Amino acid sequence: MVTSKQVARVAGVSRTTVSRVLNGSTRISPEMRQRVHEAIVTLGYEPDVVAQSLVRQRSRVIALGLFPQEVGLSLSELGQTRHYFYLDLLKHIEQSVTSVYYDLLMPSRPQNSSPEHYIRSLRTRRVAGSIMLGLGPGDSRTQGLIQADIPSVFIDSMGQGKRATYVKSDNVDGARQITEHLLSLGHRRIAFVIGQTIDLPGMERLFGAQHALARAGLTMDPALVRASGWDTDDAYEATRTLLSEQRDFTALVAGSDLMAIGTLRALYEHDLRVPDDISVTGFDDVDLCRYTYPPLTTVRQDRIAMGQGAVQLLLSMIDDESATEPSPLVVPTRLVVRHSTGPVLA
Amino acid sequence: MVTSKQVARVAGVSRTTVSRVLNGSTRISPEMRQRVHEAIVTLGYEPDVVAQSLVRQRSRVIALGLFPQEVGLSLSELGQTRHYFYLDLLKHIEQSVTSVYYDLLMPSRPQNSSPEHYIRSLRTRRVAGSIMLGLGPGDSRTQGLIQADIPSVFIDSMGQGKRATYVKSDNVDGARQITEHLLSLGHRRIAFVIGQTIDLPGMERLFGAQHALARAGLTMDPALVRASGWDTDDAYEATRTLLSEQRDFTALVAGSDLMAIGTLRALYEHDLRVPDDISVTGFDDVDLCRYTYPPLTTVRQDRIAMGQGAVQLLLSMIDDESATEPSPLVVPTRLVVRHSTGPVLA
DNA sequence: CTGAAAGCGCTTACAG
DNA sequence: CTGAAAGCGCTTACAG
Numbered sequence: 001m002v003t004s005k006q007v008a009r010v011a012g013v014s015r016t017t018v019s020r021v022l023n024g025s026t027r028i029s030p031e032m033r034q035r036v037h038e039a040i041v042t043l044g045y046e047p048d049v050v051a052q053s054l055v056r057q058r059s060r061v062i063a064l065g066l067f068p069q070e071v072g073l074s075l076s077e078l079g080q081t082r083h084y085f086y087l088d089l090l091k092h093i094e095q096s097v098t099s100v101y102y103d104l105l106m107p108s109r110p111q112n113s114s115p116e117h118y119i120r121s122l123r124t125r126r127v128a129g130s131i132m133l134g135l136g137p138g139d140s141r142t143q144g145l146i147q148a149d150i151p152s153v154f155i156d157s158m159g160q161g162k163r164a165t166y167v168k169s170d171n172v173d174g175a176r177q178i179t180e181h182l183l184s185l186g187h188r189r190i191a192f193v194i195g196q197t198i199d200l201p202g203m204e205r206l207f208g209a210q211h212a213l214a215r216a217g218l219t220m221d222p223a224l225v226r227a228s229g230w231d232t233d234d235a236y237e238a239t240r241t242l243l244s245e246q247r248d249f250t251a252l253v254a255g256s257d258l259m260a261i262g263t264l265r266a267l268y269e270h271d272l273r274v275p276d277d278i279s280v281t282g283f284d285d286v287d288l289c290r291y292t293y294p295p296l297t298t299v300r301q302d303r304i305a306m307g308q309g310a311v312q313l314l315l316s317m318i319d320d321e322s323a324t325e326p327s328p329l330v331v332p333t334r335l336v337v338r339h340s341t342g343p344v345l346a
Numbered sequence: 347m348v349t350s351k352q353v354a355r356v357a358g359v360s361r362t363t364v365s366r367v368l369n370g371s372t373r374i375s376p377e378m379r380q381r382v383h384e385a386i387v388t389l390g391y392e393p394d395v396v397a398q399s400l401v402r403q404r405s406r407v408i409a410l411g412l413f414p415q416e417v418g419l420s421l422s423e424l425g426q427t428r429h430y431f432y433l434d435l436l437k438h439i440e441q442s443v444t445s446v447y448y449d450l451l452m453p454s455r456p457q458n459s460s461p462e463h464y465i466r467s468l469r470t471r472r473v474a475g476s477i478m479l480g481l482g483p484g485d486s487r488t489q490g491l492i493q494a495d496i497p498s499v500f501i502d503s504m505g506q507g508k509r510a511t512y513v514k515s516d517n518v519d520g521a522r523q524i525t526e527h528l529l530s531l532g533h534r535r536i537a538f539v540i541g542q543t544i545d546l547p548g549m550e551r552l553f554g555a556q557h558a559l560a561r562a563g564l565t566m567d568p569a570l571v572r573a574s575g576w577d578t579d580d581a582y583e584a585t586r587t588l589l590s591e592q593r594d595f596t597a598l599v600a601g602s603d604l605m606a607i608g609t610l611r612a613l614y615e616h617d618l619r620v621p622d623d624i625s626v627t628g629f630d631d632v633d634l635c636r637y638t639y640p641p642l643t644t645v646r647q648d649r650i651a652m653g654q655g656a657v658q659l660l661l662s663m664i665d666d667e668s669a670t671e672p673s674p675l676v677v678p679t680r681l682v683v684r685h686s687t688g689p690v691l692a
Numbered sequence: 693c694t695g696a697a698a699g700c701g702c703t704t705a706c707a708g
Numbered sequence: 709c710t711g712a713a714a715g716c717g718c719t720t721a722c723a724g
Contacts (some may be wrong), residue, residue: 001469001470001717003716003717003718004715004717004718004719005718011679013694014695015695015718016694016696016720017694017695019718019720020720027693027694032694043468044462046466046469046470046714047474047717047718048400048717049471049717050396050399050400050470050717050718051400051716051719052406052717052719053700053717054400054700054701054716054717054719055699055718055720056700056718056719057700061451075433075436075439075450078436078437079437080436082698087424087425088420090421090424091421091423093421094421097454098454098455099454101454102454103451103452105407105449105451105469106440106449106450106451108444108445108449108450109444120390121392123347124392124394125449126394126395132704172710192724209569219375256682326560347701349701351702359710359711360710361701361702362703362704362712363709363710363711365703365704366700366710372710374709374710375709378709378710393701393702394700394701394704396701397701397702397703398702398703399702399716400700400701400702400716400717400718401701401703402703402716403716423699442721453713556723
C-alpha cells in the first residue's frame with residue numbers, strides 16, 4: 001500500500017505537510033499544497049483509515065443496532081413483516097450516513113452480552129456513534145448506551161443521556177387523527193388490533209386512539225382491543241379470534257399497515273367487505289398500501305425526516321464534544337385517506 | 347480505556363506477555379497466564395481492535411456488497427420484492443460471520459466509484475474479505491475484486507480469481523426438475539415469466555427449463571417467454587400482458603416465488619383458477635409460499651448451505667494466504683410440490 | 693509556513 | 709519462558 005511517507009518523498013516534503021494538506025489545514029503555502037496533491041494523484045494514495053482511527057481515537061464508523069434480540073443478530077429479522085417499515089427507514093439512514101462518508105457497522109455480538117460488554121465492544125472498535133432502531137423497552141444495550149460517552153440515537157425507543165437522544169414519529173397524534181377520521185365517518189364501535197402495548201409506538205398509538213375517543217365522549221371497550229404482536233400473521237390470527245367472539249364493530253384500527261394486511265385477509269375469509277361492512281386502517285404508509293384491496297387508509301410516517309434527523313442529531317453529538325443534552329426529535333405524522341374506510345352504512 | 351500497559355502493570359509482567367496470553371501463545375508459564383487473566387478480569391480489559399488491525403495489517407471485518415447499484419447504497423433495496431430471498435440468505439451469512447467474531451461492514455461508497463476506487467477503499471479499511479451478494483453481470487466492483495488480493499466470494503454472480511470465488515444454487519437442475527414436474531403432469535404448453543436473462547440465476551433457470559423441454563422433444567415457444575424483471579409487480583404486469591395476447595398455455599413457470607405471487611394475482615383477476623385452469627410454479631421456497639393461495643409448488647434453495655458455505659470459503663481464503671485458486675460452490679436444489687400444480691384437465 | 697519527534701495501542705522478531 | 713525495542717501508518721503539539 002502507498003503510505004504518506006512515499007507521498008512525502010515524491011513531493012519532497014515532510015509527512016507532516018502531507019497530513020496537513022489532507023486534512024485541509026490552513027497555513028499551507030499554495031505551492032506545497034500543489035506538490036502534495038500531484039504526488040497523491042501520481043501514487044494513487046489514500047490514507048489508511050485504520051491508522052487514522054488509532055491516532056484520532058475514533059473511527060469513521062457508526063454502529064447499527066437493530067430490534068429486540070437475544071442472539072445479537074441484526075439482519076436476521078429484517079425480513080419479518082413486523083419490520084417492513086424499518087427497512088424503508090434504514091434506507092434513509094444509510095443514505096445520510098453514507099453522504100458524509102461514514103461506514104455502517106454491524107458488530108458481531110457475543111452470547112453473554114451484558115450492557116458493559118456491549119459498550120466495551122463498541123469502544124474497542126472506536127465507533128464514532130451508534131444508531132439503535134426499534135429496540136424493545138428493556139433492551140440491555142440501552143442501559144449501557146445512555147450512560148456511556150458514545151453518542152447514540154434511538155429510533156422508536158426512548159433513550160436519553162448526556163450523549164444520547166431519540167427520534168420518533170408523533171404516534172399519538174397520528175393515532176388520534178385516524179381515530180377521529182373514523183369517528184367523523186360515524187363509527188362508534190371501533191376495534192383495535194394493535195401490536196404491543198409495551199413498546200413505544202404501540203403504547204403511543206393506543207394512547208392517541210383513547211384520547212380521540214375520550215374527546216368524543218367514548219371509551220375503549222376492552223373486549224375490542226387485542227394486543228396481537230406486530231406481524232401480519234399475528235394480526236390475521238387476532239382478527240379471526242375477534243370475529244369469532246364478537247362482530248358488532250364497524251371499524252378496525254390496525255397497529256401497522258402490514259398488520260392491516262393480515263386483518264384484511266381475515267375479514268375476507270369471513271365474507272366481510274371493506275369498507276362496506278367494516279372500515280380498516282393501517283399505520284406507516286408503506287408502499288404496499290396502494291396494492292392492498294382496497295387501498296389502505298393510513299397514517300404516514302415521514303421516514304426521510306426520521307432518518308435524516310437521526311443522523312443529523314448523531315453527527316452533531318459526534319462533532320460537538322461539549323454539547324448539551326440533545327433534545328429528542330418528534331416527527332409529525334399525517335393522515336392519508338384511501339379506500340379502506342367509509343361511512344357507517346345504516 | 348484500559349490498555350495492555352495497565353494490565354501488564356497490575357499483573358507485574360511485560361506487555362509482550364499480556365499480548366501472548368491474549369493470543370493463546372504456547373510457551374507461557376501457567377503462573378504468568380494466571381496472573382494476566384486475573385488482571386484482565388479485574389480491570390475489565392479488552393484489546394483495542396483498531397490497534398490490532400493496524401499492527402496486523404488486517405481488521406476483523408468483512409465488507410458486504412449488495413445488488414446492482416449506482417449510488418452505493420446497500421440497504422436501500424433490501425425491501426424490494428426482488429430481494430426477498432436474499433434477506434433470508436443474509437441472515438445465515440450474518441450468523442456465520444458473527445459466530446467467528448467478525449463484523450459486517452457496509453462501506454460508504456463515493457459517487458465516482460471506479461473499480462480501483464472501490465478496492466482502495468476496502469484496502470484502506472483493512473477489511474479481511476468481502477461478500478458480494480446478487481451483483482449484476484457487469485458490476486464495476488467485480489472487475490476490481492477478482493484481480494485484487496482481497497479475499498472475496500460472490501453469491502449469485504460469477505467472480506473468480508486467485509483470491510475470489512463464487513457460490514450459487516444449482517439453478518439449472520432446479521429449473522429442470524420443476525419443468526419436468528410439469529411435463530409429467532401432462533403440460534405441453536408452458537409459459538415462462540422469468541426475471542432477467544442477463545444475470546446468473548435468470549440465465550441458468552432458463553437454460554434448465556429449455557433442457558427439460560428438449561429432453562421431452564419440445565422447444566420453448568418464444569411467444570410464451572417473458573423476461574419481466576424480478577419484482578412481484580413485474581411478473582404481475584408481464585402475466586397480464588401475456589394473458590391479453592394469448593392464453594393457450596396450461597402452466598406458467600415464474601422466475602421466483604415472489605414473482606409467482608404477482609402471477610397468481612394476475613390470473614385471479616382473469617378468473618383463472620390455479621391449478622385447475624393453470625398450474626403455477628415458483629423458485630426459492632421462501633416462507634410466503636405456504637401463505638399463497640394455493641400454496642406454491644417451488645424449488646428450494648438451501649440458504650443455510652449457501653450462507654455457511656460462502657463464509658467458510660471466505661475464511662479459508664483469509665486464513666490461508668498461499669491458498670490455491672478456490673473452486674466455486676454449487677449448492678443442490680430440491681423440488682417442493684405443493685398445491686399450485688396439477689394435471690392437465692382435458 | 694514547515695518539520696522532527698512523540699505517541700495512538702497493539703504485536704512480533706530478536707535476544708537472552 | 710520472558711522482555712526491551714522496533715514498528716504498523718497516521719496526526720499533533722512543539723519548535724523554529
